[in-house]
Amino acid sequence: MAVSLRTEVPGPVSRALMARREQAIPRGVSQATPIFAARTEGARVVDVDGNVFLDFAGGIGVLNVGANHPEVVAAIQHQAGQAIHTCFHVTMTEPYLEVAEALNRLVPGDFPKKTVLLSTGAEAVENAVKIARRYTGRQAVISFGHAFHGRTLLGMSLTAKAATYKYGFGPFAPEVYRVPAVDLYRSPCGNEAQTVERTLDNLRRTIEDEIGHDKVAAMIIEPVQGEGGFIVQPPSFLRGLRQIADHYGIVLIIDEIQTGFYRTGRMFATEDVGMTGDLFLTAKSLAGGMPLSAVTGRAEIMDAPQVGGLGGTYGGNPVACAAALAVLRVVEREDLAGRAKAIGRTVMQSFREWQSSYELIGDVRGVGAMVALEFVRDRRTKEPAQEETTRIHGLAYEHGLVLMKAGDHNNVIRFLAPLTISDMELSEGLGILGQVIAQTSRELQRA
Secondary structure, three states, X not given: OXXXXXXXXXXXXXXXXXXXHHHHOOOOOOOOOOOOEEEEEEOEEEEOOOOEEEEOOHHHHOOOOOEOOXXXXXXXXXXXXXXXXXXXXXXXXXXXXXXXXXXXXXXXXXXXXXXXXXXXXXXXXXXXXXXXXXXXXXXXXXXXXXXXXXXXXXXXXXOOOHHHHOOOOOOOOOOEXXXXXXXXXXOXXXXXXXXXXXXXXXXXXXXXXXXXXXXXXXXXXXXXXXXXXXXXXXXXXXXXXXXXXXXXXXXXXXXXXXXXXXXXXXXXXXXXXXXXXXXXXXXXXXXXXXXXXXXXXXXXXXXXXXXXXXXXXXXXXXXXXXXXXXXXXXXXXXXXHHHHHHHHHHHHHHHHHHHHHOOOEEEEEEEOOEEEEEEEEEOOOOEEOXXXXXXXXHHHHHOOEEOEEEOOOOOEEEEOOOOOOOHHHHHHHHHHHHHHHHXXXXXXHHO
8 A cells, every 4th residue: 555645634634633632632742743543554554534654653663563463463352352451460461471581581681580561661761760779779860861761750850852851840850860972973072982982981970970989870871862863872882881880880771662672673772782781671662552661680680679669550461461472473473683674774775865965964873774864954063954854744744754753953854664664665655755855955955
């Protein structure tokens, strides 16, 4: 099913629903496109007006196996016929145990592991910090520039993007400290090695001089910073974090919520880095669209909280767990690792070609099928092209392509299409994106 627009976008039914939305739903709930989906399939979205869109957003990285994968749907239907909910704290269910066992096996690290299941990525973040604090007896937590870790109080406190996620919501959780991450595109240093060493030196000074080396419970890092604009953290930097964590007795939390399940070409982005975290966070594509998240980590750390200290009413819901088990079968059988790498090569080639043609594109970066374009008004000053990015985003959905923005200034377009997207769909979507970038570049030159 190719792109097929029967009406203008948004169509009349979506516009009518938008009017109802404005009356019923607060403005703080954002939406990337002014369309209402009626059904989804693979890498396609059909809206309520019958328009067919290609999906380069994947529900913000949730649909690595594609929307409504038949095996996932069948698993959900079967489990719903058996038990929709019991609450694991009341009556345990085997799917929870099976997902925990699978994650204990799959998460990097040659040591005994345990897993707690939750509902959202923000819950995973909150619980990982709780576990680290209980284990170390310390309170301080370090996060990094460009980070996004959720919209809860602690999640917001750890998140770096103030204007969208934090403005007016303070005061924030105490004992949270933020230090710069590595941003090679905007680094004042001459090369990667210098940038990494400078960033690690700054982290060490913060621990020693601002916080106190015996006060830090945890550091939390995304190996590729999703909402921050797909900023890839170099392996040498991640290995440096591991060394610092070991030196000071700090729990290292790896947030793989967006990078996990073959988005980067590996099950987890840190697999090729030569280090491992103490706690790993997963969510998003774990359950193919069902709400499920997890904290997986060293057994002795995971066992630190007292009985009753971890969990939640819906955490590890059996229907969500059944979906996750189906996802894990699919990603292994369909070689999504190889597919992610092939998609990434194709996307990166197109992005590089556009970069050589349009001054508007300042940077192209990413790993595997987690690739992004950063738009700037001036390549010398690297001034973010926020308005132009918004224009590209709007033209894209008007032509049948769903995109997501990212970055501290919303001047990044991130590629998060399902890894099951066909070559034909990928080519068609890239064609639309290239077309709207060219149009926006021409408009900027005439301005």
